Amino acid sequence: MKFGILGTGMVGATIAKKLAGLGHDVRVGSRTRTADNVTFAEAASFGDIVFNCTKGSALRAVLEAAGPANLRNKILIDTSNPLDFSKGGMPSLFTDSGDSLGEQIQRALPETKVVKSLNTINCNIMVDPKRVAGGDHTVFVCGNDADAKKNVSELLGGFGWKHIVDLGDITASRGVEAYLLLWLRAYGALGTADFNVKIVR
Amino acid sequence: MKFGILGTGMVGATIAKKLAGLGHDVRVGSRTRTADNVTFAEAASFGDIVFNCTKGSALRAVLEAAGPANLRNKILIDTSNPLDFSKGGMPSLFTDSGDSLGEQIQRALPETKVVKSLNTINCNIMVDPKRVAGGDHTVFVCGNDADAKKNVSELLGGFGWKHIVDLGDITASRGVEAYLLLWLRAYGALGTADFNVKIVR
Secondary structure, eight states, rough: OEEEEEESSHHHHHHHHHHHHHHHHEEEEESOOSSSOOHHHHHHHHOOEEEOOOOGGGGHHHHHHHHHHHTTEEEEEEEOEEOOOOOSSSOOOSOOTTTHHHHHHHHTTTEEEEESSSSSOOOOHOOOOOGGGOOOEEEEEEEEEEHHHHHHEEEEEEEEOOOOEEEOSGGGGGHHHHHHHHHHHHHHHHHHHOOOEEOOO | EEEEOOSSHHHHHHHHHHHTTOOOEEEEEESSSOOSOOOOOHHHOOOEEEEEEEEEOOOOOOHHEEEEEEEETTTEEEEEEEEEEETSSEEEEOTTTTTEEEEEEEEHTTTSSSESSSSSSSSHHHHHHTTTGGGGGGEEESSSHHHHHHHHHHHHHHHHHEEEEEEGGGGHHHHHHOOOOOOOOHHHHHHSSOOEEEEOO
8 A cells, every 4th residue: 555654753754664564655755855755745645545743833834735635535644742842841732622633634634534543652652562561552543534543443453553442533632632741741750652551441 | 547528529429438438537528518518628627638529610719718727738639620611512621731730729739738649530440440450550649749649659559559650740730630631532432431541561
């Protein structure tokens, strides 16, 4: 399958490498074309499925550069978080608790199937859940399109995820994005990003 | 030991019953004295340790009624959440992501040792963690006073908690309060409040 990755940071690079290792065709997009990367628009146009791995604060510019037409009728997996580092110290969120980046993307791209996922873990765990607790922990998906969530869940299964919780429509992005505030504190307390939560019943 | 409970709702009643069952002396406070309850001020004055089990939206009135002098040098365990139900539908938070109820209480009561805990689970699990997954899951504490957190952790151990994660100072309340937005979505997806998260590494 053909994948486009928006963003050349650690998240984008890690997911791109994993997808290539699974035999997929991957193009990674950045603001400007380089020897290694295409443009946001070219990556979006190339992928049957597209990952958004850019910083939350860059959202508006990234979507404009990617081009809504290049994402029409496609699945866009949004891994971003609305972290506001501008005040120094521990980041806050730049979204109101009644909104989220996942919803902002879905509103900006009404003809795209936005699925929020993977934003609650470090990128190394995203593509290799077994590196903590034998893979016995939880990843979340949410979005408005049931078939898109099914496709994304299958893709996550290929990454090694066994415990995938569907939180509902794209408004559930508020929950997984707000969780970052707890993630950051747990990261500080544990002294490692190699952790996750498992939902237990 | 003597405990004061602020709030006669499900959380306050459940914790009061548990503490009494463990042999402690408990007085439950509400806005007005009734056959079953004392006032907020009487409960605060009575307790060596005091639980805040009131609604987040009532915070200012509760603290005023309890009386800062009645809580001086005591441990106040804050279980409240800043849920805003005023807009209908799924609640949002009425705090900014750079603040929290835990911090607001600590600022209002600088001579009280505020420890945030237990706000991330349903009240039945608060006092009986074994009712889900054999008790193998996580409760968080945070606060500015290390000894107070140690005392609260021992108390939680008496409730059956084995996995207690200290997230740091009271500003970590932002994390556990924001987590409620994820809790609410998981509650909807799972169809039960009998769940929790376990931090795995």
